[in-house]
Amino acid sequence: MSCISNFIYNKKYLKKNFKNYLRINISLYKYFFIENPEIIKKKIKSLCHKLKIFGRIYISYEGINIQANILKKYFDIIKKKISNLHQDLKNIHINVGIDNSRISFNTLSVKIKKRIIFDGLDSFKLNKNFKNKYLNSQEVNNLLYNKEAIFIDMRNNYEHKIGHFKNAILMNTSIFREQLKKIFKYISKYKKKKIVLYCTGGIRCEKTSLWMQKNGYKNVYQIRGGIIGYINDCIKKNHSIHFLGKNFVFDLRLYETITEHILSYCNQCYRKSDYYVNCINNRCNILFIQCLFCSKIYRSFCSKKCYIEFHCK
Ligand SMILES: [Zn+2]
Ligand SMILES: [Zn+2]
Structure with missing residues (x-):
């Protein structure tokens, strides 16, 4: 393996190397106590530079959360290197993206955070009872x-x-910590049923399921690897896929197509559509659904107001 310690992150490099599916999108997380996040951060950063990893990585006292775009040929070596970072990372499960024809990240960000995902559950400590x-x-x-x-x-x-x-029950919130505040109100009547939690890659369900157990819910389950894990497992074992539509992802791709079902509507003309766009007007930047017809009329603007504001700067 060639070792380029001063690898420079740039989009041109990615464009050139992204052809022929040489790169894949991965995600992984783990809750475990990290005594010194700075040391892990340094090691991960060096690993990313050596192996030309792009992505968004959060490290905290409570664990790690990695979303990345990597060279396919380095998958095994990256898995081994991550496993070797800490004894709690041995045999870590890595989700490989379903859509690797588009790139998830074209920069690298490695940050130390208070939480690997902001949940607002500050007083809840993970313990082995659950x-x-x-x-x-x-x-x-x-x-x-x-x-x-x-x-x-x-x-x-x-x-x-x-x-x-x-x-599936939806709590109709736009941030995770709001959901955690509301969850018991939504599900108290299902206390005796088997409760199955799911999210994109599993991280949000990981702590939630333990927290629910602490609050008296005994039959709480979660999908291994979330939606991504479920789809990959279905493909591997030739099971029928019962997730409908697109899997929203928090990276440049915004979604992975799972089935051809279109479940939502264009925010501008109300035709059936499920393509998310971020309004190109920086001061707005709102995430909205735009169909192909409207993208021709409005370009990537959410409204005429944003179009005018952008061009009159
Ligand atoms: Zn439209
Ligand atoms: Zn806008």
């Missing part, structure tokens, strides 16, 4: 048609809008 219970794709498919089970979408409303499991 255990995460994971489901594989076959178990998920069985429970989807079981009246004794209920699915809860742990993502935000704008994520759910373009793709979800049918009949």
Whole structure:
């Protein structure tokens, strides 16, 4: 392996190297106590430079959260290097993106954060009295048609809008910590049922399921690897896929297409559409759904007001 310690991050490099599916999108997370996040940060940064990893990485006293675009040929070596960073990272599960034809990140950001995902559960400490219970794709498919089970979408409303499991409960919030505040109000009547939590890659369900157990919910399950894990497991084992539409992702791609179902509407003309766009007017930058017709009329602006504001700067 060539070792380029002063690798310079630039988009041109990516464009050239992205052809022929040489690069793939990955995500992984783990909750565990990190005594000195600075040391882990330094090691991860050096690893990223050596192996030309692009992405967004959060390190905290409570664990790590990595979303990255990597060279496919380095997958095994990256997995090994991450496993070797800490004893709690041994055999870590890595989600490989479903859509690797588009790039997730074209820069690198490695940051130390208070939380690897902002949940607002500051007083809740992870302890060994509660255990995460994971489901594989076959178990998920069985429970989807079981009246004794209920699915809860742990993502935000704008994520759910373009793709979800049918009949999943949505808490209609736009931030995760709001959901955690509201969750018991939404699900108290299902306390005796099997509760299945899901999110994009699993991280949001990881702490939520333990927190729910602490609050008296005994039958709480989560999908291993979230939606991405479920889809990959279905593909691997040739099971039918019951997630409909697109999987929203928090990177440059904004979504991964899972099935051709279109579940949402254009915000400008109300035709069926599920393409998210960030308004190109920096002062607005709102995330909205825009169909192909409207993209020709409005370009990537959410409104005429933003178009005018942008051009009159
Ligand atoms: Zn439209
Ligand atoms: Zn706008």
